[in-house]
Amino acid sequence: MPIYEVFRQEREGQPFQHGGSLEAPNREFADAYAREFYGRRAESFALWIVPREAVMEVREPYVAPVFDRDYRRVDGYSIKVKLKEARELAGTAEG
Amino acid sequence: MSSQAPPRADELLALADDELVLGWRDSEWTGIAPFLEEDVAFSSIAQTEIGHARAFYELAARELGGTADTLAFDRRPEEYRSSPLVELRLVHDWGRTIARHVLYELADAIRVAELKESDDADLAGLAEKIEREEAYHVMHAQMWADRLAESDDGRARLLAGLDELWPYALGLVEGAQRERFLADVAERLPFFFPPEVEPVARGEHVDEWAELWDEMTMVRRSAPGGRW
Numbered sequence: 001m002p003i004y005e006v007f008r009q010e011r012e013g014q015p016f017q018h019g020g021s022l023e024a025p026n027r028e029f030a031d032a033y034a035r036e037f038y039g040r041r042a043e044s045f046a047l048w049i050v051p052r053e054a055v056m057e058v059r060e061p062y063v064a065p066v067f068d069r070d071y072r073r074v075d076g077y078s079i080k081v082k083l084k085e086a087r088e089l090a091g092t093a094e095g
Numbered sequence: 096m097s098s099q100a101p102p103r104a105d106e107l108l109a110l111a112d113d114e115l116v117l118g119w120r121d122s123e124w125t126g127i128a129p130f131l132e133e134d135v136a137f138s139s140i141a142q143t144e145i146g147h148a149r150a151f152y153e154l155a156a157r158e159l160g161g162t163a164d165t166l167a168f169d170r171r172p173e174e175y176r177s178s179p180l181v182e183l184r185l186v187h188d189w190g191r192t193i194a195r196h197v198l199y200e201l202a203d204a205i206r207v208a209e210l211k212e213s214d215d216a217d218l219a220g221l222a223e224k225i226e227r228e229e230a231y232h233v234m235h236a237q238m239w240a241d242r243l244a245e246s247d248d249g250r251a252r253l254l255a256g257l258d259e260l261w262p263y264a265l266g267l268v269e270g271a272q273r274e275r276f277l278a279d280v281a282e283r284l285p286f287f288f289p290p291e292v293e294p295v296a297r298g299e300h301v302d303e304w305a306e307l308w309d310e311m312t313m314v315r316r317s318a319p320g321g322r323w
Contacts, residue, residue, distance in 0.1 A: 001130070023132055024132060025242065028238045029132075029238060029242070032231075032234060033135075033136055035231065036135065036136045037132075037135065040139065
């Protein structure tokens with residue numbers, strides 16, 4: 001039997017988060033079971049019900065970091081000094 | 096639909112008894128349904144039916160006195176107004192169980208829709224709440240009937256159940272409600288009902304009823320007047 005992954009949105013506008021998975025013979029059953037398991041107590045605003053085979057999974061290493069390119073990393077250098085200089089130039093120095 | 100005169104207490108009891116007994120019968124599948132997801136779903140439906148029974152008993156108790164519990168469990172077996180359809184023990188036969196489920200839910204939807212028009216505001220309000228849950232029951236029953244009808248084996252099992260239970264299902268509703276029921280069945284099920292069938296009407300009880308009543312009331316009878 002196919003497996004479906006169920007994602008729940010607790011409140012309108014919030015991101016969907018994985019709730020769990022279920023087995024069902026087809027989409028209609030998956031719909032009914034997802035409502036039963038994840039919507040019965042008004043705990044979800046909306047559900048995404050996705051056949052597991054439709055989910056694309058990738059694992060580490062996503063892109064092998066073989067060369068030293070730490071300038072690509074946002075934690076690689078401090079912008080504090082540059083920011084201060086820029087603010088002074090613009091005459092909006094604060095703190 | 097025009098507004099309806101409030102049903103008499105015995106009509107409320109018929110509704111409550113149907114839901115209680117069906118909930119009980121459906122709960123016999125708990126732990127042994129065809130697969131885990133269905134086990135949870137069907138058990139939950141059983142529980143919902145019993146919840147509806149409680150609400151109907153409470154309304155009936157306004158007129159008859161007592162409480163939902165005394166009405167549900169302190170009557171003699173012959174006093175129950177449940178329909179023979181819900182009393183049948185169908186556990187271990189999923190095809191017949193689904194046949195009963197879909198026939199019952201289609202008939203029940205018609206009954207509940209009519210209760211929403213009742214002059215009794217409490218009953219109309221209750222019917223509206225019940226309808227929201229029963230809509231899920233209808234969806235569940237229909238998807239199972241459709242699923243069984245997809246394969247030769249499943250279809251044969253479903254049709255055997257519908258054939259056998261048809262006279263019982265006719266006993267659930269009368270008059271205009273029965274006419275609507277016939278139309279709904281014709282539209283939604285792959286089943287050509289025989290034109291002349293004598294309904295197994297409410298008021299009779301099936302052989303298995305005595306045993307079910309005994310089990311259902313056993314704990315309560317073991318401590319008469321007990322507080323729980």
